Amino acid sequence: MADATRRAARLPGLTRLVVLAAVAAIVGGALGAGLATLRNAPEPLRDGGTPAAGGTPATPSTLTSTSSASTSAESVAGGSRPARIAILSTVLHPAAGLRGQQRRRARLSVGVRVTNRGDRTITVGSPVLVAGGRVQVDRNATAAAADLLLPIPAGSSARGVLRFETAGAITDHLTSTQRASLQIRGRTVALRVRIGNRAGSSS
Numbered sequence: 001m002a003d004a005t006r007r008a009a010r011l012p013g014l015t016r017l018v019v020l021a022a023v024a025a026i027v028g029g030a031l032g033a034g035l036a037t038l039r040n041a042p043e044p045l046r047d048g049g050t051p052a053a054g055g056t057p058a059t060p061s062t063l064t065s066t067s068s069a070s071t072s073a074e075s076v077a078g079g080s081r082p083a084r085i086a087i088l089s090t091v092l093h094p095a096a097g098l099r100g101q102q103r104r105r106a107r108l109s110v111g112v113r114v115t116n117r118g119d120r121t122i123t124v125g126s127p128v129l130v131a132g133g134r135v136q137v138d139r140n141a142t143a144a145a146a147d148l149l150l151p152i153p154a155g156s157s158a159r160g161v162l163r164f165e166t167a168g169a170i171t172d173h174l175t176s177t178q179r180a181s182l183q184i185r186g187r188t189v190a191l192r193v194r195i196g197n198r199a200g201s202s203s
Contacts, residue, residue: 080118083152083185088113088159090191092174093199104171107199108135108164110182110191112148115157122152124184129164131180132173138163 088111095105116122129135146160174180178193
């Protein structure tokens with residue numbers, strides 16, 4: 001464009017005007033095209049990914065909405081309140097008879113209170129003692145268990161003693177560690193064992 005201007009300077013007056021007008025038209029067209037490009041450019045995003053004046057929400061906003069929906073679904077999915085399980089006592093009674101001592105037999109008595117805080121009747125199922133092995137509850141000891149082995153209505157509590165007959169390595173584990181666990185209603189409750197008097201019926 002500079003060469004064209006220099007050449008126009010050497011031409012006669014009328015011809016020079018025609019050439020300069022053509023150069024101006026070319027320059028004006030280029031500027032107009034540049035302004036049109038700037039007008040059509042997308043508007044910049046503000047902080048947080050939101051367009052300055054409307055437009056499609058950015059990806060971060062979409063992810064936030066999905067996360068909120070998941071949280072609400074988890075809150076709605078909650079069920080009945082779980083039962084409250086309280087351990088009142090845990091006492092190990094070693095066998096008193098000679099034969100029972102030779103077999104390292106003992107009886108573990110676990111005092112338990114279960115409170116049904118839900119809206120329907122529950123049962124404790126089949127409680128299991130875990131102490132170096134697994135021992136099922138003695139369902140013959142119904143007098144001690146009292147209402148624990150019966151259905152517990154909503155809003156009610158049941159209290160009793162669960163008895164477990166042990167022998168061999170399990171008794172040794174209870175005696176040496178004085179620790180055990182009770183599995184009841186799908187939960188595992190830690191037990192601290194106290195060594196009590198010898199029990200003659202475990203011989």
